Amino acid sequence: MSVTGKRILLGVTGSISAYKSALLVRLLVKAGAEVRVVMTESAKAFITPLTLATLSKNPVLSTLVTTESGHIGDGSWNNHVELGLWADAVVVAPASAHTLARCATGLCTDLLSAVYLSARCPVFFAPAMDVDMYHHPTTVENLRRLESFGNHIIRAEHGELASGLVGEGRLAEPETIVHLLDEFFKPGAGSVKQGILSGKQVLITAGPTQEPIDPVRYISNHSTGKMGYAIANAFAKAGATVNLVSGPTALPLPDPAIHRIQVRSAQEMFVAAQDAFNEADIIVLSAAVADYTPAHPADRKIKKKEAVFSLELTKTTDIAATLGSRKRPDQWMMGFALETDNEYENAVKKLQTKNLDWIVLNSLRDEGAGFGHDTNKITVIDKGGQTHKFELKSKDEVAQDLVNLIKKKLMSV
Known part of the structure; x- marks a missing residue:
């Protein structure tokens, strides 16, 4: 697979779809990618760092400083610049409405947003939220802005949502995300949207x-x-x-x-x-x-x-x-x-x-x-x-x- 040997930094945010990130990590590792995970604090309410650390075989990071005692001076610095330079691709999946808004407006309030602003590699956002949030003009505009910056949007899918409503907002399936990344890394491709239909x-x-x-x-x-x-x-x-x-x-x-x-x-x-x-x-x-x-x-x-x-x-x-x-x-x-x-x-x-x-x-x-x-x-x-x-x-x-x-x-x- 084209994703084999690639370094993927996965950003996991506070969405009920965060449980799918476990399968996404597993599929990427199985495909031969090296995976590191950065979680937002709210993501931990939906899936534990231990699960993703075990599957990725790398420590999961969520703060700019990792401490054992709770005192900043006793901890180690999680270098967001280094993480951004390490990755061949940053994939934010699921990307909550809150994270999309922060990244679209340049707000740097946690490790994930700092990594995003430091990344020189391609960045992929896979939104996940309820249908009305997904179609709200602010979300639509934030997605447009992120795409205009050169980022890649993996569109949400249609189906039954956690709220019980049916519509767009479901996180793209992990298999779909891995397939799109694999297509992106194929020689001469360079984008999940630079296939034969890109720009048509x-x-x-x-x-x-x-x-x-x-x-x-x-x-x-x-x-x-x-x-x-x-x-x-x-x-x-x-x-x-x-x-x-x-x-x-x-x-x-x-x-x-x-x-x-x-x-x-x-x-x-x-x-x-x-x-x-x-x-x-x-x-x-x-x-x-x-x-x-x-x-x-x-x-x-x-x-x-x-x-x-x-x-x-x-x-x-x-x-x-x-x-x-x-x-x-x-x-x-x-x-x-x-x-x-x-x-x-x-x-x-x-x-x-x-x-x-x-x-x-x-x-x-x-x-x-x-x-x-x-x-x-x-x-x-x-x-x-x-x-x-x-x-x-x-x-x-x-x-x-x-x-x-x-x-x-x-x-x-």
Whole structure:
């Protein structure tokens, strides 16, 4: 592994996720890394220094001076500069909101913050906190500031939190952190975000559209936006800059770094997607856009009178076809096809007529796939005619499969 022989200084802060640091230390040591641990005082309430010292095979430090008698003059100096120079990487995991704030503003109040300010090596922050704390503007700004300083952010994951809420805020799994470090130390890499998607602009459409009949009623579909939001999250975690054009959903933003543009109608979605299209390197059109919209929406509520009511509909702009006709050779585009009959043939036709590079086929005949589910079963067809079939998975896993397919293609050109 690329992390073998590397010197990793692990900072552990006061978060319930601190218990995961034991596994993180064990995995790093097993991978051949030399690990030293610096804990904040509040971290000791969640995991003991003895546990981490035993696993790392090094003393755990938490104060600038280590004493036996309690008197500063009787102790030994824990040189924060030396620690910062020793490390090949500093990894703060879990990074509490308090620690993020201190590091982002340069407050030097304990050994860990002193090491951070002294470190000349790459520094990685893996946040862990409750969902509302993670999405609070101050935390978002602190993460942005830390990233602007050249630090690396290992984004929090979505799931059930200690509070009982479900959302973003979970510490990235130790296996994920070790994998990212291993990727970072690979020759020619140099960053967990300097993979093939680093710096890429990604445009994603997600969710349904609502086509107004009158101020009260609209035409829509059963899309929840879950698949598109999962894709946006996967791209953000891979280091891409994500613009998410979202129809009406009840979903929270999956990653604070994602720029969400909220729209309602198919026309609004087309305008927003068109505005972001030229700057995009990758376009993923996963929204369920209405094919037709009322030709003359009423400006007042339509009263129930006739036994039969006719509604004139007109075609909406075909976003995939329009953007596909403008696609440059350096752009890559993926579309979605939700079908009930002649699935493969219809998907291939859409792939070809809309000038897509990939088409993701969903069949409503597959149990657990399609709208409303937390799972999906897809078949991806590329413009070269190659077919990739995937089993039923969570939408987060499906999103990662799609990102991996795109990464593989980018690495081959």
